[in-house]
Amino acid sequence: MRPDDGLPDLMVSGNPPEPLSADRPRRHGRVTLAVAAAAIGLALVGSFFLRQQRATDPAAPRQVSARETPAEAPSTLAWLSALVARDGTSVTVYAGTSAECGELVQPQAAVVEQDGTRVVIAVKARTGRATDCTTSGGAIPLVVSLPEPLGDRVLRDAATALPPPTYFERDLPGLSSDKRWSPHPGRWASTDDGWFQGYNGAGGSHLLAAARRTAEGGRPATVGTLTIGARKGVITGGAEGSWTLWWALGEVTYSLRLTPAEGSTISLKQFKREMGSLNWN
Structure with missing residues (x-):
């Protein structure tokens, strides 16, 4: 008489039955899936730690290409002469470069110092190659406005600290x-x-x-x-x-x-x- 334990009848005689041949490939498949899952997990963990390490490493210096190189800063150049306007509040200074086939790039002139006896004017520019060598080498006029008439004060060049020749419109017709x-x-x-x-x-x-x-x-x-x-x-x-x-x-x-x-x-x-x-x- 079979006890009513609720379990299926697996025994038909006193000895346990031999396992079915179809159970073997199922077990092998479960093992293979487990190994693959473990490998994928390790790869994901390794990738995570690698990203974390790169995030904490100091950034490597970026290589700057030639096109990104900062432009050369303008230099203070000596100017040649000056013409003072008839009202004395505007001065035109003349500057240039003696470089062969050279020209001044974005020249600018400004008052950098002044007192009761002198007015110091600085000309700043970069020197580049002229687009047309046949027209290079000329004196460039640069106009500077003074806050008050020059009067008897002396114009001086910031680059040389000397007074270049100064001419006056008042002495001309x-x-x-x-x-x-x-x-x-x-x-x-x-x-x-x-x-x-x-x-x-x-x-x-x-x-x-x-x-x-x-x-x-x-x-x-x-x-x-x-x-x-x-x-x-x-x-x-x-x-x-x-x-x-x-x-x-x-x-x-x-x-x-x-x-x-x-x-x-x-x-x-x-x-x-x-x-x-x-x-x-």
Whole structure:
């Protein structure tokens, strides 16, 4: 008689039955799945710890490419000369580079120091290769505004601490307001510390205003004199070419050269009359 224990009858005789052959592959599959699951778990744990280690390691320095290299800082350059406006509150300084086929990149001028006796102006720029070598090497005008008129104070260069040649519009006739003469762009070498401005007149005549340090000699023979206000000048030249009026103020010599239109001539008397008609106030 079978006890009623609720369990199935696994025994049909006194000896236990042999296991079925289909149970073996099922057990092998369970083992393989367990091993694979363990391997995946170890891989995930290792990846997690590797990420944690990288997060705590100091960052390696980033390699900067040539394009990302910071641009060269502007240098303080010496300037050549200055022109003080008639009202004394605006100064144009001229600077440039003597480098072959070079040009100034983004030049700027500013007042860096001033007191009752001096005004120090600094020019800053980088030097680069000119896009057109045939037009490089010229003096570049840079305008600086002063908080008050320059007066008797001396302009000094921040790069050299020296006073470059300084010229004054007040010592020249007021050609900018004379409708008979039209200024045109001009340029001169960046190694020249003079100042120049050309004007076109009626019929093709030309007038050139210039200023430079007074030097001994080098001037053509005097052919006449002319006094205009406080200015006493001498005249050089001839009717076959051009006439030039020269006058000196301190260490500066100014000049006006009048060239007639091509094929024309002008007499000395006509030249004096033309010079006297200019606005010398």
